[in-house]
Amino acid sequence: MSTKKGLNLTLKIWRQKNNKSKGQFETYKIADVSTDSSFLEMMDMLNEQLINEGKDTVAFDHDCREGICGSCAMYINGRPHGPDTGITTCQLHMRNFKDGETIHIEPWRSAAFPVIKDLAVDRSAFDRIMAAGGFISVNTSGNTTDANSILVNKEDADHAMDAAACIGCGACVATCKNGSAMLFVGAKVTQLALLPQGKVEAKRRVLNMVAAMDEEGFGNCSNTGACEVECPKGISLSVIAKMNREYFSAKMD
Ligand code: FES
Structure with missing residues (x-):
């Protein structure tokens, strides 16, 4: 029997090498994510997992992590900055998601914001x-x-x-x-x-x-x-x- 108390999630993340290459969704599993952690902390967890597996980490922008700088651009389940309103991605908490949920994560999609890599776009x-x-x-x-x-x-x-x-x-x-x-x-x-x-x-x-x-x-x-x-x-x-x-x-x- 599992002793894990956090969320077990499936992440479908847009991966794209650069603006010239074609991107695609890749699927990742992540386990035991605390509902108290922020969305970006969950992304950090994923990247640590990828480093441990010797895989390429997911590129995403962030800076202040307190809703000030505006750099944490991510389209989450079809909405900019995710399912909550009046907040940025860095202010989004994992308690907004359910155990077993699949989360789709994409970059801003706009011709004027070309993709640099994965979720990071040039604004x-x-x-x-x-x-x-x-x-x-x-x-x-x-x-x-x-x-x-x-x-x-x-x-x-x-x-x-x-x-x-x-x-x-x-x-x-x-x-x-x-x-x-x-x-x-x-x-x-x-x-x-x-x-x-x-x-x-x-x-x-x-x-x-x-x-x-x-x-x-x-x-x-x-x-x-x-x-x-x-x-x-x-x-x-x-x-x-x-x-x-x-x-x-x-x-x-
Ligand atoms: S990281 Fe600065 S607003 Fe989100």
């Missing part, structure tokens, strides 16, 4: 969109401006803060049937457009960021709303409406 398209306008220019010489000298009304500050919660994980793109990055770009544009510090470059910013988004091959928004549902930070579709208003007003000038 540098987001960096290039940010470089196109996701910043403000400030004079760093002289004395620091007193924070209270630039007044921001409470409503704008709250909405800017909500938009600033975006961690650029790419779940919005991964879940979108069009591979659209408009929730991400909308969050960045909205955050800065609402604040006085962002107003100076507002028009240039939205035009350049939208142009960069299109150049990277992201699709258009068709208001399905899957991005809002799957966003681990609860970014609202309203940021897309705000971005569209900013865009058209910049175009009219």
